[in-house]
Amino acid sequence: MENRLKELRKAKKLSQKEFAKAFNEFIEENKKYAVLDNKGKIKKISYATVSRWEVGQTPIPTKYYEALANFFNVPLAYIQGAGYSKKEIENIILDEINLRLADYFIKHDQGKVENNILSLALYTFINNTKNDEYLNEYLDLCGKSIKEDHEIPVLNAKLEKLLREIYDFIFKQDSILSWNKENFENREKLDTFLVGLISKEMNKTLSTVGKWFTNGYYAEYIDSKECIHIPFKELEDSLHFKMIEDLKYSKDLTEVITSLRAYQDFIQFLISEVKSK
Numbered sequence: 001m002e003n004r005l006k007e008l009r010k011a012k013k014l015s016q017k018e019f020a021k022a023f024n025e026f027i028e029e030n031k032k033y034a035v036l037d038n039k040g041k042i043k044k045i046s047y048a049t050v051s052r053w054e055v056g057q058t059p060i061p062t063k064y065y066e067a068l069a070n071f072f073n074v075p076l077a078y079i080q081g082a083g084y085s086k087k088e089i090e091n092i093i094l095d096e097i098n099l100r101l102a103d104y105f106i107k108h109d110q111g112k113v114e115n116n117i118l119s120l121a122l123y124t125f126i127n128n129t130k131n132d133e134y135l136n137e138y139l140d141l142c143g144k145s146i147k148e149d150h151e152i153p154v155l156n157a158k159l160e161k162l163l164r165e166i167y168d169f170i171f172k173q174d175s176i177l178s179w180n181k182e183n184f185e186n187r188e189k190l191d192t193f194l195v196g197l198i199s200k201e202m203n204k205t206l207s208t209v210g211k212w213f214t215n216g217y218y219a220e221y222i223d224s225k226e227c228i229h230i231p232f233k234e235l236e237d238s239l240h241f242k243m244i245e246d247l248k249y250s251k252d253l254t255e256v257i258t259s260l261r262a263y264q265d266f267i268q269f270l271i272s273e274v275k276s277k
Contacts, residue, residue, distance in 0.1 A: 002081050003053070003054075003056070003060060003080055003081050004078060004079050004085065005050070005060070005068065005079065006054040008068075008072045009054075011086070012072070016051055017047040019047075019050055020049070020050050022071075023045060023050075023067075023071060026067065026070075026071050027044075028042065030067065030070070033064070033066060033067035033070070035061055035063055035064065065080060074177045078177050083181045084181060086177060089177070089184065090171055092190070093170060093171070093176070094163060096190055097122060097163050097167060097170075097194075098153065098155045098159065098163060100116060100119040100122055101119065101122040101123065101126075101138075102142065102152045102153055103119050103152070104116075104120065104122065104123045105146045105147075106150045106151075107119075109147060109150065113241070117192070117195050118191035118194055118195055121195045121198045121199065122167075125202060126166055128202070128205075129201075129202065130166060134165075137162060138159075138162060138166075141153070141156075141159045141162060142159070167198075169201045170194065208277070209274055209277060212277070213232050213233065214232075214233060216231070216232045217229040217230060217232065218230045218231075218235050218269075235266065236266065239259075239266050242259050243259040243260055243262070246259040246260075
């Protein structure tokens with residue numbers, strides 16, 4: 001099994017000589033990882049040593065593996081070559097983004113409600129943080145796949161480049177390397193993980209009121225002793241969905257009016273809270 005030293009070094013844009021210097025400095029500051037010579041002095045590595053390690057000509061000492069994992073901030077198993085490579089991980093993520101974003105537009109075009117959390121997060125991000133040119137370019141590159149055929153578009157080079165540009169922050173996350181193979185093969189876990197990254201990125205663009213709404217909770221009292229706290233966004237989604245579903249499908253006018261009033265009451269609550277800010 002080949003180690004991933006070369007891949008990680010290049011990701012940091014370091015030459016072999018620059019990496020050797022930086023790694024020696026790291027060992028000086030973290031002496032618990034040091035390998036000593038027969039005189040008790042810390043062994044320094046050269047760029048030639050790095051070259052031999054990368055091609056497998058010389059095995060990396062076990063103690064250095066732990067140091068390298070900490071230097072690059074990746075799991076020990078990853079740098080040793082286990083699991084997926086960074087390129088394979090990126091391809092899995094790109095395939096999932098392509099699938100979920102296209103699925104949002106297909107369902108929207110068919111008049112269906114999108115329930116997948118990643119589909120909603122991907123659309124919300126591109127719609128709220130990017131200008132219309134990105135959205136129009138995406139739909140143009142998808143061609144008739146989405147609008148006419150209602151099929152997931154082929155992830156060609158141009159579409160891949162655009163998705164990487166739109167969601168570039170995802171591919172800058174070292175945390176994706178800490179995941180094991182099973183996590184990437186579990187679609188639900190992968191979607192939840194990506195939604196977390198998108199939410200974190202979107203929070204950077206929120207206004208003061210936006211942060212309050214996104215992170216706030218509505219206290220609903222069950223009795224005098226107990227109350228539950230429901231996130232504003234979760235409550236709004238739930239009330240809005242119920243209102244629309246009742247408007248479209250309920251034959252009970254009383255139920256429809258109740259749903260409308262529940263949503264109206266929540267909006268009035270938000271208005272009064274925003275006015276007090």
